[in-house]
Amino acid sequence: MSIRRKRLRMPHVRRFAVGLLAVGATAAVTLAGTPSASADQTAATHRAAASAVQPAAAKPAAVQPAAVPAPPAGFSTTWSDDFNGAANAGLNTDTWRYDAGAGWTFGTGEIETMTNSTSNVYTDGNGHLVLKALHTGTDPAANWTSGRVETQADGFGAPPGGVVRMQASIQQPNVSTANGAGYWPAFWMLGSPLRVGDPWPGSGEVDILEDINGRSSVFGTLHCGVGSGGPCNETTGIGSGEHACSGCQTGYHTYAVELDRSTSPEQIRYYLDGAQYFTINSNQVDAATWAHAVDHSFYIIFDLAIGGGFPAAFGGGPNAATVSGGQMNVDYVAVYNKNPDHGANIAKGKPTTSSSNESALFPASNATDGDVTTRWSSGFSDPQWLQVDLGQNYNINHATVTWEAAASSAYQLQTSTDGTNWTTVYSNNNSPLDIQDTSLNATGRYVRINSTARTSQYGNSLYELALYGTPTSGGGDPGDPGNPGGGPTSLLSQGKTATASSSENGSFTAPMAVDGNTGTRWSSGFSDPQWLQVDLGASHTISQVVLNWEAAYGKAFQIQTSANGTNWTTVYSTTTGTGGIQTIPVTGTGRYVRMNGTARSTQYGYSLWEFQVYGS
Numbered sequence: 001m002s003i004r005r006k007r008l009r010m011p012h013v014r015r016f017a018v019g020l021l022a023v024g025a026t027a028a029v030t031l032a033g034t035p036s037a038s039a040d041q042t043a044a045t046h047r048a049a050a051s052a053v054q055p056a057a058a059k060p061a062a063v064q065p066a067a068v069p070a071p072p073a074g075f076s077t078t079w080s081d082d083f084n085g086a087a088n089a090g091l092n093t094d095t096w097r098y099d100a101g102a103g104w105t106f107g108t109g110e111i112e113t114m115t116n117s118t119s120n121v122y123t124d125g126n127g128h129l130v131l132k133a134l135h136t137g138t139d140p141a142a143n144w145t146s147g148r149v150e151t152q153a154d155g156f157g158a159p160p161g162g163v164v165r166m167q168a169s170i171q172q173p174n175v176s177t178a179n180g181a182g183y184w185p186a187f188w189m190l191g192s193p194l195r196v197g198d199p200w201p202g203s204g205e206v207d208i209l210e211d212i213n214g215r216s217s218v219f220g221t222l223h224c225g226v227g228s229g230g231p232c233n234e235t236t237g238i239g240s241g242e243h244a245c246s247g248c249q250t251g252y253h254t255y256a257v258e259l260d261r262s263t264s265p266e267q268i269r270y271y272l273d274g275a276q277y278f279t280i281n282s283n284q285v286d287a288a289t290w291a292h293a294v295d296h297s298f299y300i301i302f303d304l305a306i307g308g309g310f311p312a313a314f315g316g317g318p319n320a321a322t323v324s325g326g327q328m329n330v331d332y333v334a335v336y337n338k339n340p341d342h343g344a345n346i347a348k349g350k351p352t353t354s355s356s357n358e359s360a361l362f363p364a365s366n367a368t369d370g371d372v373t374t375r376w377s378s379g380f381s382d383p384q385w386l387q388v389d390l391g392q393n394y395n396i397n398h399a400t401v402t403w404e405a406a407a408s409s410a411y412q413l414q415t416s417t418d419g420t421n422w423t424t425v426y427s428n429n430n431s432p433l434d435i436q437d438t439s440l441n442a443t444g445r446y447v448r449i450n451s452t453a454r455t456s457q458y459g460n461s462l463y464e465l466a467l468y469g470t471p472t473s474g475g476g477d478p479g480d481p482g483n484p485g486g487g488p489t490s491l492l493s494q495g496k497t498a499t500a501s502s503s504e505n506g507s508f509t510a511p512m513a514v515d516g517n518t519g520t521r522w523s524s525g526f527s528d529p530q531w532l533q534v535d536l537g538a539s540h541t542i543s544q545v546v547l548n549w550e551a552a553y554g555k556a557f558q559i560q561t562s563a564n565g566t567n568w569t570t571v572y573s574t575t576t577g578t579g580g581i582q583t584i585p586v587t588g589t590g591r592y593v594r595m596n597g598t599a600r601s602t603q604y605g606y607s608l609w610e611f612q613v614y615g616s
Helices: 011-016 036-049 192-196 288-295 365-367
Strands: 074-079 087-089 097-100 121-124 129-132 143-148 148-151 165-170 183-191 203-211 221-223 251-262 267-270 274-280 300-306 329-338 350-355 383-404 408-416 422-427 435-454 463-469 497-500 532-547 554-562 568-573 581-600 607-615
Touching: 011 288, 036 274, 087 165, 129 300, 143 300, 148 554, 165 183, 165 203, 165 300, 183 192, 183 329, 192 300, 203 251, 300 329, 350 365, 365 383, 365 463, 383 408, 383 422, 532 554, 568 581, 581 607
Parallel strands: none
Antiparallel strands: 074 329, 087 121, 097 148, 121 129, 129 329, 148 300, 165 251, 165 329, 183 203, 183 300, 203 221, 251 267, 267 274, 350 383, 383 435, 383 463, 408 422, 408 435, 497 532, 532 581, 532 607, 554 568, 554 581
């Protein structure tokens, strides 16, 4: 059971916010079907009795931060934050927004003021984000400050046939029912359409963790439909009810949801420390309500509220015994995706141009960089286009388009062999979704999105255009690093199973060298020899290997192929490795390809941002 905070941002602030956000007021929300009236009366009695200055909450001992876990089997890491800022530092506003303002504007009855002060929101220098609630004065019902932050990016979601997992390791405020009345920590996410005016709760809200009043529990909830009643029983929502969370005030526990669009009916699954405790099926509501609330992207929020209707329904607060200084500590947050296997994304990293850019912060290349937290944004007019040069002609069989909330409402996917004459191969008219996924049967070297209408007053804003297919016969591009000789070739290794002789720790595992993300890496133990290998899933003719080294590179190593992962053939060898990005033409055949390092350039391990194998 939960009532949610739904304050809508002013759209022009949404576009450029990197600090405090202007807000508008919304009406207070009542808690349907709960003893909220009596709870409010009890809280009022406690407030009237308050007279003593509250004691400070005990500061928890420093805890060694855990590394962001490697993705679960079948998933890849889309985005994460390990909160490795300096002690008492503010957040990186390229990544996070401070959602500051008076608590009453959230529409839930909470009483704190959210700030961007490092008294309330900071990194602790030990790998944690801290949200701290502070009280001054003698009236427990007034003069509270706290913190609420949300991701700048709002493109985290599952395409049709895929799964997205949102996960964080959190220590709830170290308070109890004796001194924690009114505390309301939360880890949740809102549907990205909210940012361009699609009203709550229809645009969707998924509450991953809520606890109130120091009860050592967790509530999981979906909010959807209409503001009161309706298919989702608002303002309560569709919830798990109270689920025991032993030790969650005194230690770090893992809270997660999976939005699964690969099963029928679609599901939202809730997890505590890896154990599933609640499931919502799409057939619990009508199809339109579900699609509007779930089948799109989201942004992530952490906050520590004080007071409000939800705590009031379980006894109320804060009161004279409520302690000041309780804090919600976040060790890491991660987004993992498991998407249908269409092969390698042939658009990634290829030259991309556009009709216009909103500013230098949002260039066309952001839409093909493989990073769902960067985006292209056009000028604020119609029509607009974005096109990618694949370097050679491809038979294109699939496209995935991930829009920001300011999406195109009518566009065509078009292909061309010369960049001048275009053929429309797919049209999307007035779709309400921001993750579009379609099969194609098309050929071309150039692919463009031609937008003729927008969903908002802003430009067309695109996180990613991913394309899939195979080269046509011949026509290779000598400028392509995976195919300098011209001739058909593909990136074979990305997203495939990778293993290694060792990993420095859980933050630098073998799959990170084949995830297509140059912000993640594999790093070995600090000794020789070491190896990294990838299973291509079937035998291929290998034509090229690209090693993107971190500073700790291999001075002596071999590239080897194998049919069975046991018997290896060396197809390249060097004792004078240069580091950087090494593009190595090879001739070989195999299902398995490995880099076998025999001498390091530094005292550290072998460290690869990316290990790419090309062939046919």
